[in-house]
Amino acid sequence: MVANGPVEGVRVIECASLVTGPAAGSMLAALGAEVIKVEDPVRGDLSRGMTSMFDALQSLPDGSTIQYVTANLGKKSMTLDMQRREGQDILYGLISKSDAFITNYRPSVLKRLGIDEETLRLRNPNIVYAVCSGYGAKGPWSDKRAYDPVVQALSGAMYASGDRDSEEPSMRVGALFDMGAASLLAYGILAALFQRQRTGLGQRVDTSLLRGAVHLQSVLLNTWLLRRWPMQRHTRKRCRNPLCNYYRCADGKWLMVMEPQSERFWRPFCQAIGREDLLHDTQFQSAQTRRENSVALVAVLDEVFAARPRETWLRQFDGSEFVYAPVYDVAEAAEEEQLVANEYVVEVESPSLGKMRCVGPPVQLSKTPARIPHWAPEFGQHTEEVLVDILGKSWEEVQSLREQSIV
Structure with a gap:
């Protein structure tokens, strides 16, 4: 018998796209939370259409994409037009019955959709309201769009990697800073849920792609902040310590x-x-x-x-x-026995693709194991389930909502 996850019973509503917000939701799902992904009924999550990324094919045989699957394992998906009052009312009903809300939308978008913190607290004063923005809630960049490579540029990361003998900056692929920020967002949500259990009070959780990049580079940035010494990029032929x-x-x-x-x-x-x-x-x-x-x-x-x-x-x-390791490419790393033995790579059943190997949960617990409960949901797969089982809608009401293209 599989033990329940440590946050089983927690319900999370997610209005987010691409990687940072969705990946945080997926991490919580692996810990047992019920995570309901709310998507626009026409466009859906932008990652569903990301068929390539940095010259790498991202499409899967069933029409889904690798980026979407990576950030949405273990969730439920419902479609909802939040630009219409009827759609907003449905979302507010879900918020009143939930513990946390996740988003990575810009402040102007949140306000336009009626899902800013002030509005949602009117429906649930003690909800944990979690935001992963691009650059932070304050400052001149607070409402700008962001992507992982742009934050690499702004945070100094592009001059922290690459070879010292090259004058060119070096961009890292693979959404590393996206996943770093997602981990911080999940970390903050868990802390806020723990505090709410003790006090009954919800609070706002704030992180950003830029904060994540700064945190991941703490040693590098502190080397400059504390001593005004720039940490040099590595150079293989002239490294200070050949060991x-x-x-x-x-x-x-x-x-x-x-x-x-x-x-x-x-x-x-x-x-x-x-x-x-x-x-x-x-x-x-x-x-x-x-x-x-x-x-x-x-x-x-x-x-x-x-x-x-x-x-x-x-x-x-x-x-x-002494410490040593083979320098693997991604294909070699994926087959490394150490990854399999520790369940860093696991098998998950896809309804359309069969058993698939993918990256597992980032942490493990001995009494209440983290696990991927199921494959990433199809577009709007759980819309009716959410409307009927959680909000108590009748089938006639569901049909009417569909006819009006609200869901």
């Missing part, structure tokens, strides 16, 4: 070595690569001399690693105490 670097092996694959404690691990490293002669080379006898002669040492290690294929090095390093 924190990656090397190409004989088969063309790469291997990462990451050992900031170079004094402690210099001897076992040299022994593991079969180059104990380096221990007696005056250029490399201390951390300081290795820094001073890092270009020469990287060149030596390039030759060493190029002599054998990666798997040979991995077998040779097995049991070593």
